[in-house]
Each structure stands twice: as structure tokens, then as C-alpha cells.
Amino acid sequence: MAFKPGRRNILVPMMVIYAALISKVNCYWWSMPYNPVMDTLILGTTPLCSSLETLSVNQQALCRRYQSHMQFVSSGAKTGIEECKWQFRGDRWNCSTFDDNTVFGKVLKIGSRETAFAYAISAAGVVYSVAKACRNEQLDECGCSSARRPEGLDNSWRWGGCGDNTFYAYGFAREFIDAKERDNTKLRRGKDKARKAMNMHNNEAGRMAAVRSATPTCKCHGVSGSCSLKTCWMQIPNFRQIGDELKNLYGGAAEVRSNSRGKIRRRDGQNIELNSLVFLESSPDYCDRHRRTGVTGTRGRECEVGSHGPDGCGFLCCGRGSTPHQITETVKCRCKFEWCCEVKCDTCRNVVERHICN
Amino acid sequence: MAGTVIENLSTRKLVVILLALLVAEIVLILIGAFIAPRPSWAAPSGMKSCYKSEKDWELPKICKEAGLDDTIDSNVPDHPSKVVFTRVIPPQNFTMYRWFQYVVGYLTFTRTVDKRVNMTSYVPIENPEMTFNFTLGYSDQIGARLIPEAWTLLANSIEKRTLSCDYAADRSEYDCEPVFAFQLGSVPHKQYVLNMGIPLGRFMPNNDERIDDETNTQIDKISDMQFIMISQTGGFTRVWLSIKTVLFIIMLFPTVWFWRRVAILARKSMLIEKSIFALALSLLFLNFPLEYLTIFYDVPWMLLVTDIRQGFFYAVLFSFWVIFMGEHLMDQAHRNKISAYRWHLGSIFTASFALLSFDLAERGIQIVNPFATIWTHPSFGYALLAIGTLAGLLYIILLLYLLYKVFRSISYKRKFILPDHRAVHFEAIVSRLKRLMMVTVLTAGLTVIFFFLQQTFEGLFHDFFPADVQVASAFFTGVYGLWNIYVFLVLSLYAPSHKLYEFSAATDENSENEMVALRSTTEQTQILQMTQLKDRED
Numbered sequence: 001m002a003f004k005p006g007r008r009n010i011l012v013p014m015m016v017i018y019a020a021l022i023s024k025v026n027c028y029w030w031s032m033p034y035n036p037v038m039d040t041l042i043l044g045t046t047p048l049c050s051s052l053e054t055l056s057v058n059q060q061a062l063c064r065r066y067q068s069h070m071q072f073v074s075s076g077a078k079t080g081i082e083e084c085k086w087q088f089r090g091d092r093w094n095c096s097t098f099d100d101n102t103v104f105g106k107v108l109k110i111g112s113r114e115t116a117f118a119y120a121i122s123a124a125g126v127v128y129s130v131a132k133a134c135r136n137e138q139l140d141e142c143g144c145s146s147a148r149r150p151e152g153l154d155n156s157w158r159w160g161g162c163g164d165n166t167f168y169a170y171g172f173a174r175e176f177i178d179a180k181e182r183d184n185t186k187l188r189r190g191k192d193k194a195r196k197a198m199n200m201h202n203n204e205a206g207r208m209a210a211v212r213s214a215t216p217t218c219k220c221h222g223v224s225g226s227c228s229l230k231t232c233w234m235q236i237p238n239f240r241q242i243g244d245e246l247k248n249l250y251g252g253a254a255e256v257r258s259n260s261r262g263k264i265r266r267r268d269g270q271n272i273e274l275n276s277l278v279f280l281e282s283s284p285d286y287c288d289r290h291r292r293t294g295v296t297g298t299r300g301r302e303c304e305v306g307s308h309g310p311d312g313c314g315f316l317c318c319g320r321g322s323t324p325h326q327i328t329e330t331v332k333c334r335c336k337f338e339w340c341c342e343v344k345c346d347t348c349r350n351v352v353e354r355h356i357c358n
Numbered sequence: 359m360a361g362t363v364i365e366n367l368s369t370r371k372l373v374v375i376l377l378a379l380l381v382a383e384i385v386l387i388l389i390g391a392f393i394a395p396r397p398s399w400a401a402p403s404g405m406k407s408c409y410k411s412e413k414d415w416e417l418p419k420i421c422k423e424a425g426l427d428d429t430i431d432s433n434v435p436d437h438p439s440k441v442v443f444t445r446v447i448p449p450q451n452f453t454m455y456r457w458f459q460y461v462v463g464y465l466t467f468t469r470t471v472d473k474r475v476n477m478t479s480y481v482p483i484e485n486p487e488m489t490f491n492f493t494l495g496y497s498d499q500i501g502a503r504l505i506p507e508a509w510t511l512l513a514n515s516i517e518k519r520t521l522s523c524d525y526a527a528d529r530s531e532y533d534c535e536p537v538f539a540f541q542l543g544s545v546p547h548k549q550y551v552l553n554m555g556i557p558l559g560r561f562m563p564n565n566d567e568r569i570d571d572e573t574n575t576q577i578d579k580i581s582d583m584q585f586i587m588i589s590q591t592g593g594f595t596r597v598w599l600s601i602k603t604v605l606f607i608i609m610l611f612p613t614v615w616f617w618r619r620v621a622i623l624a625r626k627s628m629l630i631e632k633s634i635f636a637l638a639l640s641l642l643f644l645n646f647p648l649e650y651l652t653i654f655y656d657v658p659w660m661l662l663v664t665d666i667r668q669g670f671f672y673a674v675l676f677s678f679w680v681i682f683m684g685e686h687l688m689d690q691a692h693r694n695k696i697s698a699y700r701w702h703l704g705s706i707f708t709a710s711f712a713l714l715s716f717d718l719a720e721r722g723i724q725i726v727n728p729f730a731t732i733w734t735h736p737s738f739g740y741a742l743l744a745i746g747t748l749a750g751l752l753y754i755i756l757l758l759y760l761l762y763k764v765f766r767s768i769s770y771k772r773k774f775i776l777p778d779h780r781a782v783h784f785e786a787i788v789s790r791l792k793r794l795m796m797v798t799v800l801t802a803g804l805t806v807i808f809f810f811l812q813q814t815f816e817g818l819f820h821d822f823f824p825a826d827v828q829v830a831s832a833f834f835t836g837v838y839g840l841w842n843i844y845v846f847l848v849l850s851l852y853a854p855s856h857k858l859y860e861f862s863a864a865t866d867e868n869s870e871n872e873m874v875a876l877r878s879t880t881e882q883t884q885i886l887q888m889t890q891l892k893d894r895e896d
Contacts, residue, residue, distance in 0.1 A: 136418075233402045340580060341441070
């Protein structure tokens, strides 16, 4: 380092102040996968954490402490965002992303149901991704699981237990993701305090959805495969199941309001369930493009004519009607399959009719 | 069989014995529940997919990672033959111990349909055949996880497994049952490494490596591979071996005592006494803590021997039931020889033989090839199991028929028998039979109840019990103790009563009818003597 120690001492607080200034405006950690710096991460050449401006101050510190975890935070965020797009592919809000630091666009400023889902699914993605990394021994800090030691070993024998590998991932994700909210200590307005509480709650709901998704799987063995001995373990399913679960929670999300101290309460006075998603404001109108809210509108979206669901043309196009288009699609066909790596396909041209919202 | 202990035992003594055994059983259950850990444990861990290198072994810590999904990963190889899945057992930096007794490995994987496949014309294949190229190595070196040269080949085999999956159309994904990978009957080494290739039949770059045109062409995309290892816990092995040792020593005494009682008799031992003795010997054989060998030597055949010992005990137990019933069948037929039971014993032998063949084909072959399983030839496996089941059913039918005959002859004789000295003898035999049946039904019933309880609670995890109560261990120690107690009861209560020595010595065993008459008189006097003795005591 070219800096002398004395100069560094001044520089660090300056950096902190600078970071604090920008972090107030747009610090969305889940933009990490879209940051070109991530590609160079594995090489370890770039001082990664300071190049990730989207991280809040504490997140920066955690990033430096757990640098090896960052690629899994990044891939987890990506998994979450991809899943969000899939879950909302037929809704008016289709989890559209933008090429900026917020990823989801300005709609996140509104504390709506959709925002709640975006926070939850990104948090769940990190738990999932880190848990998997632990399992695959890609991180030194955690193994296939954390806590439980298989009983029955002599005390002098060391052993890392196995059973629930979401334990470490949950703890890490909690520290890292909530760090962004915890950094916001100087909030004055009750509205901002409420928003902080809402984000923390939804992050937790998302993480817990991932933790809860681990299900016991059992296998019979014993005398020649008879079921005299059955052994069970916890298995994390694929992310789609977590996405489905969160989409259900999205449907049953609770509307909350804040009191003067920034604590959130349900509108109907009942207690907020720990696992449920909460939102503060009603959703904006996703029908039309709106510059201030950042809504892209449903114009140009593809809809299903016969469907009665949210992807039906009547609902999705908000009554503006749809136009059928004859589209010549080039699709992959007659695919020859390899179990990994590559699918070798021919391209076929099909003429299909698509309905596009006016 | 001459008068037995049970007929001459005072109720008070009997109650004391039964209470003592009940306490012993409860102690065994408590040892299982609180001292023993759970019998087995599982460690799920991901298998890393690596690029195949020049080295003999791919190790997860040092290999070059290969992506599996070209829609997500950038480091995807151009051909599946370049991918090797690898995993060091056990996970992290721990080592295996001989006390673990065995390791079973299963694979679970995510089987998805590629997004580029036209879903409208997609026909799901739920049970395709999948081919694996398994290689297993071991190392006792510290730090071997970083040194490919430190590993020695243990076994290598190309294995076919039929997958059992459910297609979830909404996720365009398959949910598959775990696939058996291997089983090791002993764990003498510190670490093991599993390297696994999934060869592909079509599109092979050079034809020499081509295995078969359809190999692994129907399994769609494998995007994630997980390995699950299952072992016995070291603590359970300790508790189990201790229990076996103690029970072996304890059971020696009644066995020797029983045979001395029989040997003292002037007559030759009878078939029923021989069968009881055989039952005791087979239990001693089962109790014998042969597993201590695994702590000092590499004995991969231990699982097979344990299975055989268990099977042998059951075969002798079932034979004992038949002989006991048959010998209490008071018809005029001449018995006391084993040929009278050829049908029953034949069915037991057939069932045992089928199950032994099954075990040899599974465990026996696994001694040579740990990846082998009988279920790659399901028809063979099912045939053996079917033979075993049919012979078992035949045995149950024959046993029930025998039981029916016994009770019919009892009720028949009760009607016509005169209330003379013969009635006393007759009732003695009936009560002897009834008591054994009571104990047998109780023991077998408890075993079945324990089994179902254990299976139910295992699946529910520790929702019902605190984590430090081991239901499965309590089941194993409890049931094991139960059958030891059963044999103990049979040995001690059905031994010839020493109060009859002189009479038996005076008897010649030619005519069964004479015998009955003689014995009943002796028993009558015996009972009289006993009541007198009791009076005197009071």
C-alpha cells in the first residue's frame, strides 16, 4: 500500500461518510450479480468490497470479513430475482428488472405487496445459495451443516454433525441482509421507520421460508434393505418450492401501519405472524406506464385469450384490449439431450398467434 | 417331556421371576432410550462436479469446477464425459472410525427438463435407467484431501440403476427417490473418496468409449448432485456390543443349567428338550459379540454374518414353536422324532434358504463389489422374496393348523376324560402349553407393536419426544432384550423338574400310555407333597 498509516486514518472515515451518503439513496445489495466486479471476484485481484457501491456501510464491513461468501450472496440474489420473474410471469407486475442499482426499479420505493415479495425472495435466495455452498464445502466457515454432532461419539472424537445445513446460512443471511436496514439509524420520519420495520420483517419471512423448506427425507436400510432401520436427514428442496411458498405468502400478505415509534401493527389489530409478508401501502396501478412510480405498464405484454387468471387478456391488458399478432417463431426442436452441458437442437420455424396488450 | 419346573413352581416364585425380568426389560429399554445415541446417522453433502483431469482421483477441494447448467453457469464443459462428480467421505476434515461398523451411500439429484425443450411435445420418462461409473478409494493419510496421489483404489464398477421419479409438470422437474450407491461392511480406513462419472451413449467423441447407444440419454438434465452417507453411530455400537456381551454371559448360565438338568435324567433327552436347547444355543450364537473383531481387523463380511446369525435364530425359534406344539398334541401318534415335522421344518428351511440366498446376493456380493445390489436384477430379488414369503405363509398355515388340532384334541379329551388321576396330568400339560403360548404371543405382539411405534415416531422426528430420548435405540435394545427374556423363561421354566428324578429314573420309556399313567401318579403325589410342604411352611 502506498498510503502512510496516518493518511489512511483520515481516509477511512471519509470513505465511510461517502458511503453513508450514497447508501441512503440507493443501496440495494441484490444488484450484486449485475455488477461487473463480481466476475473478477474469484481471481481476487480487485478489492471487491469497495467496488460494490450498492452495499451499505455495515454490509461493506461484512463483505470484507466474509469475502468468500460474496459470490454466493450474488448468485443467491440472482436465483431470487429469476424466481421472482418466473412467479410473476403472468401478473400485471411481472417483476421487471432494470439495468440500475435498484434492479427492480423505482417501484421499490412504495412499500407495497410486491416490494415485500422482492425483499423476501432475495433474502430466501441468499439462504438457499449459502446453504448449498456450505453443503458443497465451498466455504471454509461452514460444512454440510453447522450444529449437531452425531451423538454416540466419544468426547475426544471431533465430528461435524449433519442434519440441517440452513442453520449457518440463515445466520449469515440475517447478519448481511439486515445490516442494510440496521445502518439506517438516523431515521426521523415515522414513515421511514415503518418502512425499515417492514423490510426487516419481510427479509426474515423470506429467510424463514428457505429454512422451513428443508424437509426430512428418510431411507430404509438394515437387514438387507428391510425397514428395520430408518435414517432421516434434512434436505433442502429446489428453489422453486421456496418460490411457490413465498407466492402463497404474497397472496395472504398482511397490511400493516406504524405507530409513532415506528413499530408496525396490523390494520385489524391482530398480531403479525412471523412468517407472513407485510406491506404498508397499497400497490400502485401497474396498468399504465408511470414515470414517478417507475411502473412500466402492461402495454406490449403477451396475454392468454382464454385464461381467467391474472394472465388473461381482459385482466392483464386492463381493459384496453389486445391485438393478435402472427409471429414467426424460431424455436428449438428435435432436441437431442445430454444430461449436462449442452442440448443439441435443430431450429424450427413456427407461425404462432400471440396476443399482445394494447 | 417329564414334569417341568413351571408346574412345580409356586406362584410366589413365578411372580418374583417375572417381575425381575420385567425390571430387566425396562432397564434395557432405558439404556436404549437414554444411554445409547440414535443407532444411525446421515450426513448429506453436495457432490462437486469437476473437470476430469490427468490424475487418478478428483478431489473436491482441488479440482477444477465444471458447471452443469449452461443457462446459468459459464464454466460448462462441452461434453458429459469430462465431468466427474466427487466427494470425500466423511465431510469436512473429519475421519471415519471402525466403530461406525458400516457406511451406506445414497445419491439424490435434481433432474430437470431443459428450458429449451419444447414442453408441449415433451413426454416425461419417470423410470429411466441410469448408468453410473463408480470409483471408490480410501486413504489413511492426514491431509489426503489435497493430494490425489494419497488415495488407493478400493472398488470400481459400472452400475445400472432404475430411477423412480415423479414428474412435476408445473416445475418441469422430476422428484426422484434416492439412488443406492454403495455399502461397505466395515470402516477400517480414515477417509474414502467417491468419484463418479455419468457416461453418455450417444454423441461420444470417439467410438471406443461408447458403451451403449441409449446409455443415459433419457435422464434429462442433472443440475445438482447430492451424496448422503449413513453410518451406525460409534456410541450405539458400544452400547450394543456391551449389551450383547452381558446377555451372552448371562444366558450361558440357564443354558448350561438346562442341559445339566436334562443330562441328569436317566432316560435319553427328548426332542422337545433338544429343541429348547437348540433355541438357547442359537440365541447364544446371536448374542456372541463377534463384532469386537471389527474394531481390530478389517472384516467386511461382518454384516453378512450378523444377518445369518439373526436368520438362524429365527429359523430355530420357528422350529421350536412347531415342535413344542406337536409334542403337546395328545393324539395316539408316535412322536418324539424330528421326521414327524418334515413339512413344517421344510417350509422353514425353504423360507430361510430363500432369504439366505437373497442376503448372499445382496450383502455377499457387496463384500466383493460394494456398488452391487440385487435390485439391478429385480425379478431375481422378487422371486427370492416371493419364495421366502410363500414358504413363510405355508409355515404360518401349518402352525395354525397344528394349534387348531391341539386345541381340538384338548377340548375333545376334556369332554370324555374322567376326573381321575389322568385329568391332573392332562391339565398340567394343557397349562404348560397355554403358558408358553401366552409368553410367545406377548413377546411377538410386543415386538410388532414396538416396530410400528418406532417406524411411526422415527418419521415424526423429535416432535413427540425430547431430542435426548432415542426411540429407535430403545426399540432395538428393548426387542433384543425381549427375545433374550423369552428364551430365558423357556429355559428355566420348561426344564425338567428335579423333584421327579427318582421317578423318571425308574421309568422305562417304551409305551407312551404307560408313561402318562406313571407320570400322572408321580405328579399327583408331587402336588400332594408340595401342598404338604406349604402347609408345613405356613
